Amino acid sequence: MDVIPAIDLLAGRCVRLTQGDYQQVDVFGDDPLGIARQWVADGATRLHLVDLDGAKAGRPVNQGLIRQIVQDLAIPVQVGGGIRTQAAAEELLGLGVDRLIVGTLAVREPDTVAQWCRAFPNRIWVGLDARNGYLATQGWTETSTLRAVDLAQTLAQQGVGGLIYTDILKDGTLEGPNLTALRELAMAVDVPIIASGGVSSIPDLFQILTLEALGVRGVIVGKALYTGALTLKEAHRAVGPGRWQDVPPDLDSSAFA
Numbered sequence: 217m218d219v220i221p222a223i224d225l226l227a228g229r230c231v232r233l234t235q236g237d238y239q240q241v242d243v244f245g246d247d248p249l250g251i252a253r254q255w256v257a258d259g260a261t262r263l264h265l266v267d268l269d270g271a272k273a274g275r276p277v278n279q280g281l282i283r284q285i286v287q288d289l290a291i292p293v294q295v296g297g298g299i300r301t302q303a304a305a306e307e308l309l310g311l312g313v314d315r316l317i318v319g320t321l322a323v324r325e326p327d328t329v330a331q332w333c334r335a336f337p338n339r340i341w342v343g344l345d346a347r348n349g350y351l352a353t354q355g356w357t358e359t360s361t362l363r364a365v366d367l368a369q370t371l372a373q374q375g376v377g378g379l380i381y382t383d384i385l386k387d388g389t390l391e392g393p394n395l396t397a398l399r400e401l402a403m404a405v406d407v408p409i410i411a412s413g414g415v416s417s418i419p420d421l422f423q424i425l426t427l428e429a430l431g432v433r434g435v436i437v438g439k440a441l442y443t444g445a446l447t448l449k450e451a452h453r454a455v456g457p458g459r460w461q462d463v464p465p466d467l468d469s470s471a472f473a
Contacts, residue, residue, distance in 0.1 A: 217425055218262060218434035219451040220410065221255040221441055223248050223285075225278045225297075226268040232439045238272065238357075244442040252285045255441075258448040259456075262314075263293045264412075264436045270298025272357070274320075276308065286312045296343050296380075305332060309339065317380060319343040320353040322367060323360050330374035338377040341410075344368060347384045349397065364397075368405045378408035380436065386414030390440055395423055402430035412436040416445045421455045 224231050226241065230248045234240035245251050252263055265285060269277035275298045276282070286293045296317030299305055305316055322329045322342045332340045345352045346364040353360055368379055381401055383394040393414045402409055409432045411424050417440070424435050435455075440446040 217421075217428055217432070217455045218410075219260075219421070219448065219456055220262045220264045220294075220434055220436045221258075221260050221448060222264040222266065222412075222436050222438035223252060223255075224266045224268050224438065225281055228278070228281065231268070232442060233268070238268075242439070242442075248281055249284050249288060252289055255448060256289055256291060259452050260448060261291055262434075263289065263291060265293055265295045267295065267297030271296070271319075272298075272354070274298055274300055274354070276304050279307065279311070282308065282313070283311045294341065302328075302332065302335075305336070305340075309336065315339055315341050315377065317341050317343045319345055319351075322371065323351050323353050323362055326367070326370060326374070329371070329376070333375040333377070337375070340376060341378045341380060342367075342371050342376050343380045343382065344401070345382045345384055346397065352384055365401055365404045368401055368407075372405040372407045376407060378410065378433075379405070380410045380412055382412040382436075383414065390414065390416035390443070390445060392416065392420050393424055393435075395427070398424070398432065399427055399430065402427050402432055406431065408433045410434040410436060412438075416440040418446070418450065418454045421451060425455050 229243050230245040230251050232242045267276055267278045292314035294315035294317055295308055295313045299316055299318050300321045344364040347359050349363055351360045351362050351364050386394050391414050398411050411432055415437050
């Protein structure tokens with residue numbers, strides 16, 4: 217299972233929000249490129265980059281930083297935040313971004329996302345950012361009436377490259393993932409899924425690993441890496457390719473529902 221470090225960009229800094237609240241910001245550095253290089257040095261095979269300014273503004277804002285990071289690193293970078301026009305999508309892909317992650321657009325204009333999936337095969341992923349099962353939009357500042365599972369099933373039929381599921385109430389809390397919601401999503405669709413939100417320990421990673429057979433292919437880790445609650449190297453040793461141990465045989469994922 218792929219363990220993907222996250223870098224969230226806000227006003228040129230690397231930050232983490234708690235439960236998507238722009239008023240609850242932890243700043244972890246003024247050099248996002250330096251932090252990205254450190255994750256690569258620690259063994260990252262992919263980077264998750266979020267333009268928080270862009271998510272709120274409705275258009276990419278941190279293209280300069282994104283360009284620096286993408287062109288400097290020798291690993292693929294996936295980018296989300298404010299990608300709501302084809303021009304913005306083409307600009308980011310032109311910078312060398314590997315995957316584009318759209319969220320608000322998928323809720324508001326699913327037909328447009330379907331067109332992008334056809335235009336850019338396997339390059340369009342959708343971020344399903346849910347609060348109590350319902351999708352949030354506009355940088356998580358608004359909550360829709362659309363269930364994450366319902367949109368996921370539609371997207372799966374339209375050729376989406378994959379899904380990134382974030383439980384907003386878990387995000388940035390270090391309280392563990394929402395296994396129940398993640399399992400429900402994985403059982404509802406047949407596309408790759410990356411989990412996000414709440415991961416803080418090796419046991420959390422093992423819980424998510426129990427869903428690998430259902431299509432959960434990776435996990436995004438943010439705050440736990442920045443606070444030192446978890447290191448990327450030990451995460452890779454536990455659940456990454458060539459891991460040194462499998463899921464403990466007595467670990468039953470149903471116990472975490």
